[in-house]
Amino acid sequence: xxxxxxxxxxxxxxxxxxxxxxxxxxxxxxxxxxxxxxxxxxxxxxxxxxxxxxxxxxxxxxxxxxxxxxxxxxxxxxxxxxxxxxxxxxxxxxxxxxxxxxxxxxxxxxxxxxxxxxxxxxxxxxxxxxxxxxxxxxxxxxxxxxxxxxxxxxxxxxxxxxxxxxxxxxxxxxxxxxxxxxxxxxxxxxxxxxxxxxxxxxxxxxxxxxxxxxxxxxxxxxxxxxxxxxxxxxxxxxxxxxxxxxxxxxxxxxxxxxxxxxxxxxxxxxxxxxxxxxxxxxxxxxxxxxxxxxxxxxxxxxxxxxxxxxxxxxxxxxxxxxxxxxxxxxxxxxxxxxxxxxxxxxxxxxxxxxxxxxxxxxxxxxxxxxxxxxxxxxxxxxxxxxxxxxxxxxxxxxxxxxxxxxxxxxxxxxxxxxxxxxxxxxxxxxxxxxxxxxxxxxxxxxxxxxxxxxxxxxxxxxxxxxxxxxxxxxxxxxxxxxxxxxxxxxxxxxxxxxxxxxxxxxxxxxxxxxxxxxxxxxxxxxxxxxxxxxxxxxxxxxxxxxxxxxxxxxxxxxxxxxxxxxxxxxxxxxxxxxxxxxxxxxxxxxxxxxxxxxxxxxxxxxxxxxxxxxxxxxxxxxxxxxxxxxxxxxxxx
Amino acid sequence: xxxxxxxxxxxxxxxxxxxxxxxxxxxxxxxxxxxxxxxxxxxxxxxxxxxxxxxxxxxxxxxxxxxxxxxxxxxxxxxxxxxxxxxxxxxxxxxxxxxxxxxxxxxxxxxxxxxxxxxxxxxxxxxxxxxxxxxxxxxxxxxxxxxxxxxxxxxxxxxxxxxxxxxxxxxxxxxxxxxxxxxxxxxxxxxxxxxxxxxxxxxxxxxxxxxxxxxxxxxxxxxxxxxxxxxxxxxxxxxxxxxxxxxxxxxxxxxxxxxxxxxxxxxxxxxxxxxxxxxxxxxxxxxxxxxxxxxxxxxxxxxxxxxxxxxxxxxxxxxxxxxxxxxxxxxxxxxxxxxxxxxxxxxxx
Numbered sequence: 001x002x003x004x005x006x007x008x009x010x011x012x013x014x015x016x017x018x019x020x021x022x023x024x025x026x027x028x029x030x031x032x033x034x035x036x037x038x039x040x041x042x043x044x045x046x047x048x049x050x051x052x053x054x055x056x057x058x059x060x061x062x063x064x065x066x067x068x069x070x071x072x073x074x075x076x077x078x079x080x081x082x083x084x085x086x087x088x089x090x091x092x093x094x095x096x097x098x099x100x101x102x103x104x105x106x107x108x109x110x111x112x113x114x115x116x117x118x119x120x121x122x123x124x125x126x127x128x129x130x131x132x133x134x135x136x137x138x139x140x141x142x143x144x145x146x147x148x149x150x151x152x153x154x155x156x157x158x159x160x161x162x163x164x165x166x167x168x169x170x171x172x173x174x175x176x177x178x179x180x181x182x183x184x185x186x187x188x189x190x191x192x193x194x195x196x197x198x199x200x201x202x203x204x205x206x207x208x209x210x211x212x213x214x215x216x217x218x219x220x221x222x223x224x225x226x227x228x229x230x231x232x233x234x235x236x237x238x239x240x241x242x243x244x245x246x247x248x249x250x251x252x253x254x255x256x257x258x259x260x261x262x263x264x265x266x267x268x269x270x271x272x273x274x275x276x277x278x279x280x281x282x283x284x285x286x287x288x289x290x291x292x293x294x295x296x297x298x299x300x301x302x303x304x305x306x307x308x309x310x311x312x313x314x315x316x317x318x319x320x321x322x323x324x325x326x327x328x329x330x331x332x333x334x335x336x337x338x339x340x341x342x343x344x345x346x347x348x349x350x351x352x353x354x355x356x357x358x359x360x361x362x363x364x365x366x367x368x369x370x371x372x373x374x375x376x377x378x379x380x381x382x383x384x385x386x387x388x389x390x391x392x393x394x395x396x397x398x399x400x401x402x403x404x405x406x407x408x409x410x411x412x413x414x415x416x417x418x419x420x421x422x423x424x425x426x427x428x429x430x431x432x433x434x435x436x437x438x439x440x441x442x443x444x445x446x447x448x449x450x451x452x453x454x455x456x457x458x459x460x461x462x463x464x465x466x467x468x469x470x471x472x473x474x475x476x477x478x479x480x481x482x483x484x485x486x487x488x489x490x491x492x493x494x495x496x497x498x499x500x501x502x503x504x505x506x507x508x509x510x511x512x513x514x515x516x517x518x519x520x521x522x523x524x525x526x527x528x529x530x531x532x533x534x535x536x537x538x539x540x541x542x543x544x545x546x547x548x549x550x551x552x553x554x555x556x557x558x559x560x561x562x563x564x565x566x567x568x569x570x571x572x573x574x575x576x577x578x579x580x581x582x583x584x585x586x587x588x589x590x591x592x593x594x595x596x597x598x599x600x601x602x603x604x605x606x607x608x609x610x611x612x613x614x615x616x617x618x619x620x621x622x623x624x625x626x627x628x629x630x631x632x633x634x635x636x637x
Numbered sequence: 638x639x640x641x642x643x644x645x646x647x648x649x650x651x652x653x654x655x656x657x658x659x660x661x662x663x664x665x666x667x668x669x670x671x672x673x674x675x676x677x678x679x680x681x682x683x684x685x686x687x688x689x690x691x692x693x694x695x696x697x698x699x700x701x702x703x704x705x706x707x708x709x710x711x712x713x714x715x716x717x718x719x720x721x722x723x724x725x726x727x728x729x730x731x732x733x734x735x736x737x738x739x740x741x742x743x744x745x746x747x748x749x750x751x752x753x754x755x756x757x758x759x760x761x762x763x764x765x766x767x768x769x770x771x772x773x774x775x776x777x778x779x780x781x782x783x784x785x786x787x788x789x790x791x792x793x794x795x796x797x798x799x800x801x802x803x804x805x806x807x808x809x810x811x812x813x814x815x816x817x818x819x820x821x822x823x824x825x826x827x828x829x830x831x832x833x834x835x836x837x838x839x840x841x842x843x844x845x846x847x848x849x850x851x852x853x854x855x856x857x858x859x860x861x862x863x864x865x866x867x868x869x870x871x872x873x874x875x876x877x878x879x880x881x882x883x884x885x886x887x888x889x890x891x892x893x894x895x896x897x898x899x900x901x902x903x904x905x906x907x908x909x910x911x912x913x914x915x916x917x918x919x920x921x922x923x924x925x926x927x928x929x930x931x932x933x934x935x936x937x938x939x940x941x942x943x944x945x946x947x948x949x950x951x952x953x954x955x956x957x958x959x960x961x962x963x964x965x966x967x968x969x970x971x972x973x974x975x976x977x978x979x980x981x982x983x984x985x986x
Contacts, residue, residue: 047847
């Protein structure tokens, strides 16, 4: 028994040793496995991990790059940038808090108490003052204050405040463009921010012996626009005047180079100060910061007749010899469509009909041209697509789909109703008509130059010739010049210059119905009329009182041209004799009598409504008018 | 190493970059004295007092629950605050369990169900106490150690399998009993899905290891210790070793542990007394299981759980206890010599 007991014991000892070795083996295996895992993490995925780790070890303070300036075509600064500095303090690095607080309170005009409170906080870094200029920054830097550092920000400055507000646009708190060109070309203007990189611990405290690196940024590029400051100034003044004089909802005006598509000026009222953007009412700001002349469509009304006439001539649907008899309306498919002069224009030649803006003539032209040809021309004139101007939020025209155009629609389209286009589309299409038939792409940015003056981006005119024939264009120039000389565009005439143009008065639609008393008055003018260089469109939205394009819109284009043309070196060719007259009160008089008197004096008159008695007159009695100006009357019926 | 890993935490939390080093240095000094004493100790005394030792361990675990004694941190009551030093009774309990199991198995091989009842109860009591803290990681550690002791103690294979499956099943049940454990499990499966939440620590550990590469960024040059990696001085000290000394440093550390473990097993094999052999095994198991689990956590090989790295992590009680255990191991190794000496003395007297 003893022997077997001994045997069992020996067996167990043997078994135990075996098991001990097995355990050792198991542990060894575990260790080997862990080492493999370590090699995998540290060596194989090491790079990838350490890159991610690097990212969290460095705290970066951005140094905002200097934003590029915006200049007009002659180097007038429209938007500049000032560098502002923000002072931060790292309380942990301030050894003598009293001294630092004392020094800073003297240099920065801050209270000692507030400073010492900040210095004693446990935050890793604390903002002391922002918006400091360079002098203040240098003074602080040279003081005995400890633990200070600066970050650099850029403040946008607009020397002319509300000048071109919608087009230039404004920037947000991070100095990135929010609207207009600032937004459109933000990538070029903003440059590349630099960074101050600091080695920190988890909560951003700088670690002892940590390294601070400065990564320089690249300043933004300077924008040079096609805008001419002087032209812009004239336009701004005219727009503001029109806005105030007619208590309009809004007024916008654009001038473009007819041959290249360069925008020389554009203004919009109401405007706002770009240096002090009214952000308290975001909805109003949003509405007010749009370039409505590119983003909003409208029924152009009579100014559209420029296009209808040109299409009619170019397609051969009519000739200059075509005549029309206007009884004050035209019947299409049993529907009576009125001419604006409900009393009728009588029998007129093509040229006269254009000068009088007779709707019946243009209904005829549209009908004769036919829907297919008309839409084909619309396409070529670019009415169904964006013009490609470098503005954020450009819209494209809205045309009734070709298949659903009824004859009445076609007639209306002829005089600029039942079609909605943007002012810039109207301007470009009109430019094609008068410039010899060349399509242009409007643009505002001429080029971007970098810090050293090297051009980095350049816009060139994009043109396409042969949209309409040069013969048609020539006829249209003559006809439109006649409008200013003898017709509804008289108020746009500039003494000594040849101006062509066309008025427009369109009724506004709201919720699909004509909105009573709401009009959009427009005028398109171009100069010189024989060899156009400049084309200008003004849109007066909802003028109060007089609303005829001839009274509300045309004079401002005339005024702009009278200032711009001498400025650009186009000499006055002739001096016309002008007699100054005082506008009498004719309200209550018979229209026959009034017409007789005014025509004798050579003053062009426009008559709205029916009846025999004048109920309203424009301009009001007592206004100075010249012998070659235009007046308008409203009748009792 | 502790100095490097803890200096920043120490200076930020206590305004003293040497805070942890001082504490650890004190513990090391105390531990070395204890180790020397333990190495001179007569192992048979330990065997004789097996049961009281076990009971002391269990009582220490339980007094934590007496209000005012236990110190609560991170949602668990694991520490006893003695002002100067806080210590985790579970660190001691592990070893007392090992002592008692060694005693039980040396008397009776756990080959039958009947012979296993007492040892199982002994283990179960400890596990329950530890789980109540709650301290899942320590429980896992204890379970693994017990398992090793049962195996070497002579448990039958089929019983071992049954136990293992029971243990794993219980473990899974416990994981699902606590929402934070499930979160941790998810964090383990995909730490990048919650880089700021549950996955944060593991990701930071990866960053540390990944930055270390093959040779490390150099001693004291760790960046992750700047509060990025939580517990960089204790449970995650191995990540900082990996960052500062690279794979090479990690492998060297693991090799040192291997030597320790291999020597321990050798002592267990050489020892002619069953109790001593099992005790040596138990001590080695504690060290190896804890090392393996710690490194596995740090490398994201198993779900994260808080276990210090023996001898290296900051933590006074842990260091002292491990040093005492090492002293016992030395004592077992030198037992024969001591016995010979004693015999010699007897013979000569």
